[in-house]
Amino acid sequence: MNDKKLIDLIEKNKPAGFKNLVDKYQRLVINICYGFVHNRQDAEDIAQDVFIEVYRSIERFRRKSKLSTWLYRIAVNKSLNYIRDNKKNTWFQSLDILFNENTNAKVLEPEDSKNNMPDKITENKETSGYIYEAINALPENQQIAFTLKKYEDLSYKEIADVMKLSLSSVESLIFRAKKNLQKKLIEHYKNL
């Protein structure tokens, strides 16, 4: 079903139209979220929030942009919010550990972050998993552009629409993202 028919159906019969929309876009949305959080369970949870927001605000979608662009934008925003909230939580947790002497003086060690690593990495012996760290360390706009390109193989035009940037800005962001990743990976592997 094309997007125009999908929106028409939602206007006439919201539950049926919405089910069609989820069926069509769930894999794409989950994978965008996964591209940011690198964890299957978290990606599915965020994707659920994305579709809940879509359900609530679909009446406000005025067909000005492509449905997929609108969905991707919500998915990117929700994923980034999730990452920010998690960073805050880790920060508060470390504060808690610092100030609470009763917690057996447990200090955050590098091992802790390894425990949170996604399952894929333990399965995949070919890669060190450092690539995730390198992507997460990118400036936010570079991370968004690179992730959309790598995980969803979105065209530069689509990425530009999602990010509300010009085509040349997106090209430049992805170029710089690759340069930065290359630098980080080379430094990392040389120091092993």
Add this chain to the structure above:
Amino acid sequence: MNCKEVENKLIFYIEDELSLEFRETISAHLKTCSSCNALYEKIKADIDFLHTDKIEQINPGFYQKLEQKIKKSEKEQIKNTVKQVYFQALAYAAAIILAVFIGVALGKEYQVNEEYVVDENENLSEFQLFAESYSTDMSSEDIYEVIITDNE
């Protein structure tokens, strides 16, 4: 091309984004330089991993779970609307009661003021009389005399 130059183009070589000329030069370098080749192998494994690192199989309960969450949030929304209406009604009732109380209190205050004004007038008139009684005005002396004669 030296090692540094190869390193600067490695990711673009892996992504196949270089001109034929650069591609051939780097291929030749990697065949003879083991340290660059080792870097190439590792970074290529990372990039290849990203290409395959996708969720292909969606949890079959995804839509069902989503449906439940939406129903739950809609119920909560209705509850909140009911609550809102209820609180609005309460707020209106409270406002009316408050208005009545203010009205009654103002009414009382007004009455008190009236009494006070009356008192003040009485005080004033007594004071005037008192003052007049000490004045050298003839008419007040007459009154004084009248009062005295009245007392007698």
